[in-house]
Amino acid sequence: MLRISKRTDLTKKQYIQLRLAAVIMALFTSGIFILIMGQNPAAIYFAMLQGAFGSFYGLRETIIMTIPLVITSLGISTAFKMKFWNIGAEGQIYMGAFAASYFALNHHDMPKPFLLLVMAAASIAGGGLWALIPGFFKARFGTNETLFTLMMNYIAIKWITYLQYGPWKDPNAKGFPIIAAFKETAILPGFMGIHIGLIIALALVALMHIFMYHTKKGYEISVIGESENTARYAGMNVKKIIVAAILLSGGLCGLAGMIQASGVHGTLSVDVSGGIGYTAIITTWLGQLSPALIMLVSFLFAALVQGGSYIQTVFQIPQAAASILQGMILFFVLGSEFFIQYKINFKKEGI
Amino acid sequence: MDAASLAAYAALFLTAAVKAGTPLLYATLGETITERSGNLNLGVEGMMLMGAVAGFQFGLITRNPLFALTAAMLAASLGSLIFAFLTVTLRANQVVSGLSLTIFGAGIAGFIGQKLSGQVVPASVKAWFYPVKIPLLGDIPGIGQILFNHDILIYLSYMLAIGLGIYLFNTRKGLNLRAVGENPAAADAAGIGVSLYKYVHILAGGALCGLGGAYLSLVYVPAWQENITAGRGWIAVALVIFVAWNPYKALLGAFFFGGLDILGLYLQKFDIKVSQYIINMLPYIVTILVLVFTSIKKSKENAPPKALGVPYFREDR
Incomplete structure (x- = not known):
């Protein structure tokens, strides 16, 4: 038996x-x-490795793909720690990118560092508020957040599609449904082809590690995840912590959206995320909500994706x-x- | 446009809405019985794609619609078997397992479908799915054309919705299934085989999602195109909530969502400039409203199954 x-x-x-x-x-x-x-599977696997790590170009692409995965996963992990099953990262990425793009497209005459900071703040607010809507209903009425956040993804994607094909369409694009490229002031700087998001991601991994394991607030979040009643008994302001953590969760996802729009795509489009929000759920879970493990898993996952696009070009x-x-x-x-x-x-x- | 032609146009629109709602209906019924067993399978999109590609491929090879539909159901339930094994037997996280199934299913469909692009359904298969007017019912003015002048798979979906409604609410086994989704520990104590119920309904749910996919590739389009489901699997996930896990309501809900899917196209005639992208948001917005209202009213009838998404371990009791 x-x-x-x-x-x-x-x-x-x-x-x-x-x-x-x-x-x-x-x-x-x-x-x-x-x-x-x-x-031949062996040949394909070898080619995938080569595509992901075998050249400077491949490695660079892998790293660029890792950046939003790490940041989004860190965001998701904050919510998951509280057992708030936020699967709305995809939508939060889009709304973050949308908020940042508003400033990039309309206020590009600001000084570059200032504009980039404004864009980052806007993206954090955009993603955070988008997460807060389901968060509010969860805290107030116990509305199922898994299903709610999932629905919010589709509203966000349709919204961006609407902008791209409608009011934000570039009139100079000869009828193509694209949004105008960001001006230079709204583009993230970089070195050797890798934008500064890499440093942001690495810093966030360190910060989140400290926050989660070595601060009172971080500890409170995991206590709420274990048992809301325990947290209440210990005198924590549970609702306030939940709201703050959800804002942080959505805000980080939104920031990933700004980084994709400004550092990778150079504008807002429906391809700005392309499923990162879903992949990040997987990397968060496999990384067991630990920032360091999340970074490792995200890198491996990005390598898999990069290797995959390489075999397409080489082996058809x-x-x-x-x-x-x-x-x-x-x-x-x-x-x-x-x-x-x-x-x-x-x-x-x-x- | 005068009143008579307006009515005719509306009937045309509603007829098309029923057709557009059919793949959604199959997938929604499938996901409904899956979720009723307490398992949230977010792999609907992947299973629909697997069904669509398997149905199409076997339709091309065998030129027999029955083989094609069987293959579609088998392929998708094979996908759901992976999900069932992971979540029921190995107790893996349901959301992550479902998302993985969507990635996997899309991969399978993309890989096999690459050689199918541009191919069309053989005439011998197509002939099976021509609209057939049902005697008497089909002659009712208005309703007859809208509901009873369709292909055989649409009639099957009506019967399936009603049959599953009876099963769920009026049979012993249906009661057991609902108990498993609400409170597996109590169901277990009452002698119900929790794992067996979960497996059977996840697999049957997968088969129905496969049928929904095959309806797209064999009847609705009917040719192969990349990413043929275009997010309909996710709409089905929304629809399950919208119809409150109820097969009868699914019948109406699917036609409503199907209508929204094609509304923009039909509004063009009236010079009404509503972007289809804004209309496309509506299914999700109304679903959220339903979700919020049920939780505010604390209505038991329309609430999600209590144990939805929660794995059941007898040893952890």
Whole structure:
């Protein structure tokens, strides 16, 4: 007979072994699929590695893709810590980008550092407020936040689409539905092709680590996540902390939106996020809400995406193959979680 | 436009709304029974895509609509089987597992669909899905044309919605299912096989999502195009909330959302300049309103299943 019990004795080595085993099994299973489709899996995997790390260009693209993933994941982790299941990062990214773009498009004659700061503040406010709407209803009426935040994503995307095809369409674009490119004053500076968002992301990882593990406010957030009643009994102003944490969560996602618009795309468009908000939920979860782990997982995930777009150009294998591989790795890693949390005892019948 | 032609135009619009709502209806019914078992599967979009591509591919190969539809259901329920295994047996996070399934399903559809681009459904398959007027019912003025002059899959979706409504609210098994979604520990104590119920309904839910996808690729479009579902899976997730996890209401809700989907197109004739993108927001806005009102009124009838999204471990009780 099988008995399942909680596991407490897992060493770090066993943990890493379990994770690695999951990834290897995913590569193996996907390999069979690729083989059936008439391609050589080893060659494809090697090419993906090469695409992600093998050249300066590839590595740079991987890093640029890691930046918004890390920042968004940090935002999501703040909400998840409170067991506020914010899956609305995608919408918060778009609304942050929207708020920043408003200033970039209309007030580009401000001095550059000042404009960039205004844009960053606007994006944090935009994303934060977008998260606060479901947050308010959750705190006040207990409205299901998972479903609410999910719906908010689609409203945000349709809103940006509306702007891009309607009032914000660039009249000089010969009828193409695009928003005018930002002026130089609204573009994030960079070095060697990597925008300054990298430094922001690294700083945020350090700050969030300190905030979550070494400050009173950070501790209060995790207490609320464990038990709201305990927090109330300890004299915390639960509603106020929830609101502040949700603003922080959405604000960070919004900031990621500004960084994408200003540092990567050079303007606002419906492609500014392109699913980062959803991918970040996955990286947050796999990173176990820990800033350092989130950074690692985001980097690996970005490498997977970058490697995927590389095999498309080199092997003419559709990028979809990389999505299959992504899905497969996620399935196995999610499955391995079980063996990390629980152990299975085989016992003889009749005990 | 005079009154008679306006009425005819409105009937034309409503007929198209029913058709546009059908893929949503299948997916919504599928997600409804899935969520009734307490599992929030956000992989609807991925499962619809898997169903769409499998149905289309098998329709091309076998030229037989039954094989095509079976393949669509099997493919999508295979996807939901992965979700069920992860979330029920291995107790993984439901949101993350569902999102992963969407990535995976989109990957499968994109990979296989790459060779299908531009192909059209064979005539022998198409012939099966021509509109058939139902005798008597189809002759009722107005309603007859709007509801009873359609293809066979639309009639099947009516029957399915009503059948699932009866199943859910008037049978023993339906009661058990609702108990599993509301309070799995109590259901377990009452001798209901919680995991079995979850597996069966997640798999059946997946099959229905697959049918919804196949309706798009085989009947609605009917040709292969990349990302053929275009977010309809997410609309279905919204619709489940809008209709309060109720198959009967899903019937009306799907046609309402289907109507919103094509409204902009039909408004052009009147020179009404409402952006389709703003109209496209409406399904989500009304869904949020429903969600908020149910929580304010604390209405039990329209609230989400209590244990939705919460994994059940007997050992943790």
